């Protein structure tokens with residue numbers, strides 16, 4: 002068995018085994034060592050040639066090779082100090098079969114420090130993969146550019162002109178306008194028209210992330226910095242480095258974080274939570290709000306210094322009711338999107354349908370128009386939307402002289418107040434105050450009208 006196994010290795014087999022950086026020992030089925038490669042000698046600092054002919058069951062009764070000889074089963078990741086060796090090794094050993102006959106076993110091993118080093122590299126590679134997949138999940142895509150923003154009315158064109166101008170600079174921009182007017186669209190278009198367009202565009206909705214998590218969302222954290230921080234997290238400011246961060250609903254940010262944000266805007270530097278290293282970023286900031294920041298300042302809900310810092314260039318996006326003439330153009334622009342959503346081609350709107358849209362006051366702006374058209378596209382039976390396909394929520398301003406029920410009036414005022422102040426808790430508080438009712442009453446009415 003001894004000689005036949007040695008012969009079976011052949012010249013090529015020896016050359017291959019000798020070139021391996023792993024230590025290798027081969028034993029026949031009785032445990033007699035028939036081969037040791039060069040790396041065996043280097044790793045164990047023990048002459049491999051002297052081991053040939055020794056029986057592994059006697060010389061190393063607890064090693065991986067012995068275990069395979071005794072059980073016929075492979076052994077993985079066994080840590081062990083071989084006899085005569087000066088360092089522990091980490092071994093994988095396998096049985097060898099020829100013509101279905103168990104003829105012996107082979108062990109591959111590395112010195113533990115070297116194996117640990119490889120495990121470290123593996124862990125690092127895993128972490129790199131996790132971080133980059135985290136990044137790709139968080140980095141949004143800026144799709145829109147100025148060609149896709151529809152609007153021909155004077156007030157709208159003025160907003161677009163300022164946005165185009167500012168896109169060529171690195172200035173901080175504050176986009177203002179009611180909910181659904183297209184602030185996000187403007188932010189994307191500014192990024193895509195800037196020299197940063199091939200860099201990340203990262204979108205953070207300050208109202209959607211709980212205050213307690215917003216800080217770590219912005220600045221990231223180090224592993225172990227708090228219970229549950231099992232790994233390092235890169236914050237959105239760092240993810241947006243060289244690119245643009247879009248801080249949507251900035252008026253809903255909590256005061257403590259406003260102070261931190263101001264500090265970062267002033268210095269361009271921050272530390273991850275639990276971190277000691279200062280991280281410097283070159284991130285362009287575009288903020289947006291549908292709240293009245295000046296009013297929030299008077300109520301001590303928004304920092305005046307942050308306001309000045311953000312308000313370097315302010316762009317007011319007009320509500321749709323102030324650009325009713327744009328409705329045919331905007332609706333036409335929305336039709337390809339609507340066609341995709343409803344699953345068939347909608348070619349356009351009949352004139353009567355357009356007239357009906359022009360008589361509405363659009364508290365939800367273009368987002369509301371988009372929803373109305375989607376519903377109409379679903380209901381219409383041809384390729385053209387008719388007036389009857391259009392369902393608008395009843396609003397008193399549709400026809401000034403028309404009389405509507407008190408319930409309709411109430412519903413409409415609530416939806417206007419929410420469109421003005423936003424759907425967040427802070428927005429609802431303000432809406433309730435403006436409507437002269439308590440927050441609880443507002444919630445009850447929202448439940449009643451099923452519009453919460």
Ligand SMILES: Nc1ncnc2c1ncn2[C@@H]1O[C@H](COP(=O)(O)OP(=O)(O)OP(=O)(O)O)[C@@H](O)[C@H]1O
Pocket residue numbers: 149150151152178179180181182183184185186187249290291331334335367368371
């Ligand atoms: N000029 C436009 N042309 C075509 N579609 C538009 C236009 N402006 C906005 N939209 C569409 O209207 C919807 C609302 O736009 P967007 O999200 O940018 O509004 P917003 O002002 O950021 O709203 P919010 O304050 O609620 O976050 C989006 O689906 C957007 O694609």
